[in-house]
Amino acid sequence: MKFRDLRLLLVLSIPALIAAAPAAKTPGGLYSDAQAVAGGVLYSAHCAICHGRMLEGTFETPALQGRFIANWSNAPLSAMFDYIRNAMPQSAPGSLGSDENAKILAFLLKMNGFPSGGQELSPAQTASMRMLKPSVGKAAAPNK
Amino acid sequence: MAYDDRPERGWRRRAILRSSLGAAAMMGLQACAATAKTSRAGRAPLVSSKRAALAPMRITPDQIVDVKCCLRPLRAAGPNLGVEKAGGALVVHNYGHGGSGWSLSWGSADIAVGNAMSALPDAVAVVGCGIVGLTTAIVALRAGLKVTVYARDPIERTRTFRASGSFTPDSRIALAAQTDPSFADQWERMTRFSWKAFRTLLGVPGNPVEFIDSYQLSDRPIERRVWLPDPMVTGSFATKGQPQQNSEFARYSDRIRDIVPQAQPLIQEDIPFPVAYATRTSQMHFNFTSYAHILMSEFFARGGQYVSRTFHSPAEMGTLKEKVVIHCTGYAARDLWQDKTVIPVRGQTGWLVPQPEAKYAVRYHNVSLLSKTDGVVVMNTNPDIGDMLGVGESLELPRRSDIEAGLTLIAPVFASRERDA
Numbered sequence: 001m002k003f004r005d006l007r008l009l010l011v012l013s014i015p016a017l018i019a020a021a022p023a024a025k026t027p028g029g030l031y032s033d034a035q036a037v038a039g040g041v042l043y044s045a046h047c048a049i050c051h052g053r054m055l056e057g058t059f060e061t062p063a064l065q066g067r068f069i070a071n072w073s074n075a076p077l078s079a080m081f082d083y084i085r086n087a088m089p090q091s092a093p094g095s096l097g098s099d100e101n102a103k104i105l106a107f108l109l110k111m112n113g114f115p116s117g118g119q120e121l122s123p124a125q126t127a128s129m130r131m132l133k134p135s136v137g138k139a140a141a142p143n144k
Numbered sequence: 145m146a147y148d149d150r151p152e153r154g155w156r157r158r159a160i161l162r163s164s165l166g167a168a169a170m171m172g173l174q175a176c177a178a179t180a181k182t183s184r185a186g187r188a189p190l191v192s193s194k195r196a197a198l199a200p201m202r203i204t205p206d207q208i209v210d211v212k213c214c215l216r217p218l219r220a221a222g223p224n225l226g227v228e229k230a231g232g233a234l235v236v237h238n239y240g241h242g243g244s245g246w247s248l249s250w251g252s253a254d255i256a257v258g259n260a261m262s263a264l265p266d267a268v269a270v271v272g273c274g275i276v277g278l279t280t281a282i283v284a285l286r287a288g289l290k291v292t293v294y295a296r297d298p299i300e301r302t303r304t305f306r307a308s309g310s311f312t313p314d315s316r317i318a319l320a321a322q323t324d325p326s327f328a329d330q331w332e333r334m335t336r337f338s339w340k341a342f343r344t345l346l347g348v349p350g351n352p353v354e355f356i357d358s359y360q361l362s363d364r365p366i367e368r369r370v371w372l373p374d375p376m377v378t379g380s381f382a383t384k385g386q387p388q389q390n391s392e393f394a395r396y397s398d399r400i401r402d403i404v405p406q407a408q409p410l411i412q413e414d415i416p417f418p419v420a421y422a423t424r425t426s427q428m429h430f431n432f433t434s435y436a437h438i439l440m441s442e443f444f445a446r447g448g449q450y451v452s453r454t455f456h457s458p459a460e461m462g463t464l465k466e467k468v469v470i471h472c473t474g475y476a477a478r479d480l481w482q483d484k485t486v487i488p489v490r491g492q493t494g495w496l497v498p499q500p501e502a503k504y505a506v507r508y509h510n511v512s513l514l515s516k517t518d519g520v521v522v523m524n525t526n527p528d529i530g531d532m533l534g535v536g537e538s539l540e541l542p543r544r545s546d547i548e549a550g551l552t553l554i555a556p557v558f559a560s561r562e563r564d565a
Contacts, residue, residue, distance in 0.1 A: 039264060050541060060212070060540075071296065079456035087479040091539035107149040 029105035029117025039107025047090045077129035175216020198416045199502040202560045210495040211380045212307035213544035215488040217475040218242040222318035224325045236260045236470045239477040243315030250341035251334025254278040260468050269466035274304035277472035278439050292449040308521050311428035319381050320394040332399045345442040350434030358427040358505035361419040390530040417557050431517040478511045490534035494522035494547030508557050511550040524550025
């Protein structure tokens with residue numbers, strides 16, 4: 001499980017701000033399970049039609065696992081939050097509220113293996129968060 | 145005499161057997177979907193020629209192998225070809241070509257690379273790998289620059305491959321009232337440059353670019369459609385942020401009539417389909433697979449580098465090693481660059497199994513079929529609302545039912561042969 005924890009590390013702060021973020025080595029714990037569950041409901045209603053029920057994407061629509069983490073790892077999490085807020089759902093951009101988008105982001109973090117905690121994710125926090133470790137994810141686990 | 149949709153089957157079949165030449169043409173096919181422009185039959189003299197023998201297309205729904213949807217990046221003022229600083233880099237824009245990205249790719253790339261070279265770089269970055277980005281990279285390489293393309297996906301997975309891929313250089317390219325007075329001239333320059341560049345690809349193995357004959361068919365006399373302002377429509381882009389009617393769209397095709405084949409009416413005996421009226425023209429189109437292969441081959445042969453990368457803000461342009469960046473992200477610029485003047489115009493295409501024996505295009509009841517190397521493109525541009533079709537729609541999911549409905553609408557064109565076969 002240690003390997004898994006490392007693999008799923010959600011690192012706080014961009015490197016320049018690490019000194020100012022003492023919790024930088026704390027793995028995850030930045031959203032609540034309840035928030036992610038609510039986000040899953042929202043995801044099913046607003047996102048799954050394009051990105052797939054399992055976040056798998058299509059030839060034309062990006063998957064929200066695997067390479068998705070690599071694509072976004074070089075930007076603060078707030079960039080993803082802003083993107084979701086401004087550009088998604090593509091059929092009605094900006095139609096979801098900040099609270100709803102935070103729930104969806106929590107769901108994406110959970111589905112990509114970043115651990116939950118007791119604290120709710122708030123948009124204001126995301127500027128100092130970053131997904132630095134590409135997640136292998138459950139989908140890539142060997143079949144047994 | 146003019147008859148309705150019901151074909152006179154025996155007459156038609158004999159006519160086909162007698163005929164000896166193949167020919168076809170289509171009007172109004174536009175990149176990434178069509179509008180309902182009709183031909184210029186007008187008062188031009190009728191063309192007399194031998195009736196064409198055309199293999200019928202197989203258009204039953206079981207022939208559908210793909211349905212694709214994309215969003216055209218309509219920009220009211222026309223494409224953004226401006227230059228600005230972002231994150232310390234000089235950013236040269238080349239995006240927002242509406243339904244004309246394929247058609248203007250070379251001319252637009254020539255302008256963008258020219259703007260980039262005015263900063264005297266040795267190397268440039270190109271962000272985006274659709275037809276505009278990749279063509280821009282080729283033009284920059286040919287100009288002697290080192291080029292790196294940064295893109296989330298290679299061309300095969302971009303919106304470029306979800307277009308219809310016909311030469312339609314003024315399809316949703318701009319809104320007339322929003323363009324700079326110099327834009328029409330710039331458009332013509334881009335179009336003529338592109339036309340010459342496409343001609344250099346004619347006859348290349350794989351037929352990346354080719355002409356085929358295209359028929360516009362109708363039960364009624366065919367007249368050129370002109371969109372006049374509708375006084376019942378209140379508001380416009382200026383007041384609503386989106387075009388409200390067809391008359392707002394800029395149209396420039398008359399500027400290039402000297403090089404682009406025009407539709408000619410056929411006398412009834414020469415019409416190779418069981419309809420009363422038809423025009424024929426020669427339509428240029430692009431075969432995506434061979435075209436992309438040829439461009440990518442040249443890109444790598446000239447030393448181009450491809451880097452898989454996404455961008456999240458304009459400031460990230462400054463993190464690239466190249467200090468001159470040509471920005472070619474098409475519709476994605478709406479969010480990456482926060483350019484809310486980019487308006488989505490949804491379009492979709494159905495794809496039937498390739499039918500090289502039926503190498504022509506046909507349009508009837510606002511449904512078109514265009515035979516390409518990677519399949520027969522089906523577009524159903526009903527309801528017949530012209531360039532307004534899909535404006536403001538950004539749900540980028542295909543609706544197969546629209547394609548199947550289109551096949552039903554155009555079926556009478558082939559009914560006689562299917563019955564007699």
